[in-house]
Amino acid sequence: MIRTVQQLALRLLPQVIALAIVLAMIAAVFPGFFSFSLQNGRLYGSIIDILNRGAPVALLAIGMTVVIATKGIDLSVGAVMAICGAVAAASATHGNPLVVTLALALATGIVCGIWNGFLVAVLDIQPIIATLVLMVAGRGIAQLVTEGAILTFNDEGLIFIGGGAFGGLPMPVVIWIVFGIAITALVRRTALGMLIEAIGINRRASTLSGIQTPVLLIAAYTLSGLCAAIAGVIAAADIRGADANNAGLWLELDAILAVVVGGTSLLGGRFSIAASLLGAMIIQAINTGILLSGFPPEFNLIIKAVIIVVILVVQSPKIRTISSFFARPARQNGGER
Amino acid sequence: MKPKYLPLAATIAIFILAYAVCALQYPAMLSTRVVGNLLTDNAFLGIAAVGMTFVILSGGIDLSIGSVIAFTGVFLAVVLEHTSIHPLAAFVLVLAITTVFGMVMGAIIHYLEMPPFIVTLAGMFLARGMAFVLSIDSIPIKHPFYATMKSFYYKLPGGGRITLIGGLMLLVFIAGMVLAHRTRFGTNVYALGGGTQTSRLMGVPVARTTILIYALSGFLAGLSGIVFSLYTSAGYSLAAVGVELDAIAAVVIGGTLLTGGAGFVGGTLVGLLIQGLIQTYITFDGSLSSWWTKILIGLLLFVFILMQKLILYLSRKKAG
Numbered sequence: 001m002i003r004t005v006q007q008l009a010l011r012l013l014p015q016v017i018a019l020a021i022v023l024a025m026i027a028a029v030f031p032g033f034f035s036f037s038l039q040n041g042r043l044y045g046s047i048i049d050i051l052n053r054g055a056p057v058a059l060l061a062i063g064m065t066v067v068i069a070t071k072g073i074d075l076s077v078g079a080v081m082a083i084c085g086a087v088a089a090a091s092a093t094h095g096n097p098l099v100v101t102l103a104l105a106l107a108t109g110i111v112c113g114i115w116n117g118f119l120v121a122v123l124d125i126q127p128i129i130a131t132l133v134l135m136v137a138g139r140g141i142a143q144l145v146t147e148g149a150i151l152t153f154n155d156e157g158l159i160f161i162g163g164g165a166f167g168g169l170p171m172p173v174v175i176w177i178v179f180g181i182a183i184t185a186l187v188r189r190t191a192l193g194m195l196i197e198a199i200g201i202n203r204r205a206s207t208l209s210g211i212q213t214p215v216l217l218i219a220a221y222t223l224s225g226l227c228a229a230i231a232g233v234i235a236a237a238d239i240r241g242a243d244a245n246n247a248g249l250w251l252e253l254d255a256i257l258a259v260v261v262g263g264t265s266l267l268g269g270r271f272s273i274a275a276s277l278l279g280a281m282i283i284q285a286i287n288t289g290i291l292l293s294g295f296p297p298e299f300n301l302i303i304k305a306v307i308i309v310v311i312l313v314v315q316s317p318k319i320r321t322i323s324s325f326f327a328r329p330a331r332q333n334g335g336e337r
Numbered sequence: 338m339k340p341k342y343l344p345l346a347a348t349i350a351i352f353i354l355a356y357a358v359c360a361l362q363y364p365a366m367l368s369t370r371v372v373g374n375l376l377t378d379n380a381f382l383g384i385a386a387v388g389m390t391f392v393i394l395s396g397g398i399d400l401s402i403g404s405v406i407a408f409t410g411v412f413l414a415v416v417l418e419h420t421s422i423h424p425l426a427a428f429v430l431v432l433a434i435t436t437v438f439g440m441v442m443g444a445i446i447h448y449l450e451m452p453p454f455i456v457t458l459a460g461m462f463l464a465r466g467m468a469f470v471l472s473i474d475s476i477p478i479k480h481p482f483y484a485t486m487k488s489f490y491y492k493l494p495g496g497g498r499i500t501l502i503g504g505l506m507l508l509v510f511i512a513g514m515v516l517a518h519r520t521r522f523g524t525n526v527y528a529l530g531g532g533t534q535t536s537r538l539m540g541v542p543v544a545r546t547t548i549l550i551y552a553l554s555g556f557l558a559g560l561s562g563i564v565f566s567l568y569t570s571a572g573y574s575l576a577a578v579g580v581e582l583d584a585i586a587a588v589v590i591g592g593t594l595l596t597g598g599a600g601f602v603g604g605t606l607v608g609l610l611i612q613g614l615i616q617t618y619i620t621f622d623g624s625l626s627s628w629w630t631k632i633l634i635g636l637l638l639f640v641f642i643l644m645q646k647l648i649l650y651l652s653r654k655k656a657g
Contacts, residue, residue: 073454119642123643123646124646125642125646126596128454129589129595130642132582132585132638133635133638133639133642134635135582136582136586136631136634136635136638137631137632137634137635137636137638138635139628139631140628140629140630140631140632141632143626143628143631144628144632148626148628244628253458253461253462256455256458260455266452266454266455267452296469296473298466298469298470298473298574299466299469299470301462301463301465301466301469302462302463302466302467302470303466304459304462304466305459305460305462305463305466308455308458308459308462309445309459312445312449312451312455312456312459313449316449316450316451317450318448318449318450319449
């Protein structure tokens with residue numbers, strides 16, 4: 001048990017250090033950064049704000065991690081967010097109770113995920129292309145639901161999901177942390193995680209060794225669709241309306257970036273949901289830091305590009321070979337001693 | 338008919354059928370004015386799609402082209418506003434920048450052995466970010482040379498006009514066809530799409546070809562940006578968002594295999610025209626909303642991907 005905790009700590013170390021550096025840099029410029037206060041039973045402060053604003057990307061990153069671990073990718077999550085937000089808003093304006101609204105929105109996300117999974121697992125289409133179909137058509141479908149307008153709603157229960165608080169924390173924060181722990185427990189307390197990694201490393205070998213590859217692949221994309229649905233409901237509840245054009249726009253790229261920052265390889269295989277969630281928080285901390293420091297928010301894109309390039313170089317198979325070549329003599333010396 | 342011509346034939350058949358249906362409902366669609374506008378309105382997308390065709394033929398993908406188009410437009414607008422250099426010199430300068438940009442991405446993809454998807458994603462962020470740093474406002478281009486270039490056109494019988502940019506797009510397509518089907522470089526691109534390992538064993542210079550492909554895509558994205566700035570007479574850093582998706586859709590609907598190795602540059606032109614036709618039809622109809630364009634293009638994408646799968650399956654069955 002202690003060993004697994006140690007391993008986990010070692011795995012998360014680079015992300016924790018990166019997050020600490022980013023936060024320390026912001027705090028050096030803004031001394032009041034870490035302070036927070038309790039008002040009306042809800043915590044307020046910059047740190048809470050980062051956790052709250054990062055909720056959609058964090059949720060998307062959970063599903064994206066599992067999909068990327070199977071050597072896939074899901075480009076449609078932003079569009080699925082828009083569809084599910086539109087469905088939730090349409091249902092709320094029709095006067096449906098909260099349970100029905102949530103069930104409809106989540107079911108829509110699950111259907112979108114099954115569609116993607118079906119294209120990848122059964123029709124054997126490359127994941128980038130399979131999910132591209134929904135990415136292109138998705139916003140059109142969302143606009144079909146909202147009939148081209150921004151649908152606003154006043155359903156108290158739905159608004160609570162975006163702006164309410166539970167145990168002092170904003171609802172979106174509670175949702176992504178609970179959901180992240182639940183999915184981590186699901187894949188790590190069972191053999192599911194290992195099977196998913198097996199598919200990512202070698203799909204054919206996994207199928208031949210008796211793993212239900214199609215079922216697991218569809219499940220992975222369904223999870224991604226479900227995550228997108230929850231993120232979409234939060235995004236819609238946050239602005240009290242469904243904006244088919246802008247809800248979740250380009251968030252698929254942020255989610256992929258969060259997974260990559262979390263150290264999960266895009267070539268599939270080993271994954272860590274906790275590291276991806278830390279990755280999402282690193283991205284959000286940088287966003288907030290740039291906004292606080294008064295730089296134009298456009299610098300964000302350049303910083304993101306630099307982050308990707310640095311991680312690419314670190315993860316590159318070529319660089320690994322070179323570094324292990326230099327590391328080998330050292331290890332041999334250690335063995336002789 | 339050989340199975341490799343089947344997607345192309347299907348694309349052309351769909352285009353002719355769609356045009357016939359449109360013309361039956363609105364006879365005015367047959368006028369050369371509509372044809373001329375179809376070429377002019379899609380010129381920038383078409384030029385970028387030629388570059389995308391080469392990238393996809395080689396089994397890669399380039400997500401950066403939309404951002405490069407925006408960067409080019411903003412760069413031209415800023416340079417023409419603040420300096421007195423001639424637009425032609427500015428064109429050469431910006432083309433050099435975007436070509437080098439593509440070369441660097443190609444080099445990273447090849448030498449660091451990383452997926453093109455994530456490398457060009459970084460390029461997409463970088464180019465868009467640079468455009469933002471240059472200016473976040475939409476800057477009009479008022480140089481008299483732009484007006485001169487816009488006044489060039491070839492008048493078709495019936496009042497239609499092939500503008501400079503529409504004509505340029507057709508020229509780029511012809512050049513692309515020659516490059517893909519009649520040169521050593523083109524053959525290498527097809528070989529690379531068939532498999533990196535096999536093409537290396539066949540003696541294809543993999544490093545040089547990969548870098549050249551992305552350099553070509555960068556160059557054409559830059560050219561597309563110039564055309565876009567001529568088309569809109571402005572530079573705006575939020576312009577051309579999502580053009581890469583439209584270009585990929587045009588390539589796939591044009592019958593190019595997404596796994597690389599099979600397809601035609603000419604098919605991309607037809608794929609592009611189908612997209613343009615859907616938009617024109619929606620404009621003619623007037624009551625249909627513009628989001629139908631997205632849904633229809635998504636649907637067409639799906640149908641063509643399915644058809645490609647079927648053809649692969651059939652040809653494998655025949656071979657086996």
